[in-house]
Amino acid sequence: MAADHLDNYIDAVSKALALSVEEAWRPAVRANLDVSLRLARLVDEFPLPDETEPASVYTA
Template identity: 70%
Template sequence: MAKDSLDDYIDAASKLLRLPVKDAWKPAVRANLEVSMRLARMVDEFEFSDEAEPASVFTA
């Protein structure tokens, strides 16, 4: 996502959530989103085999 698109997203999301984001915070918020999107892309691109099944749920 381009820098201006991320800035636009930050502005829109902060308005939607009614969460004020000061201009001084925007570089840190942008950096966090860039890392989150890079990690999400890695998970999305991971190939699972056809035999893969979800992990069991264990309760105590």
């Protein structure tokens, strides 16, 4: 995602959540969002066979 798209996304989400993002924070917010999106893309692109089942959930 291009930096201008990330800036637009940050503006839209901060407005929707009524959060103020100071200009000094924007580079760090943009960098964290960029890393999160790259990691999510890796997970999304990982091929799984159709017979894969979700892991069991254990509770104590």
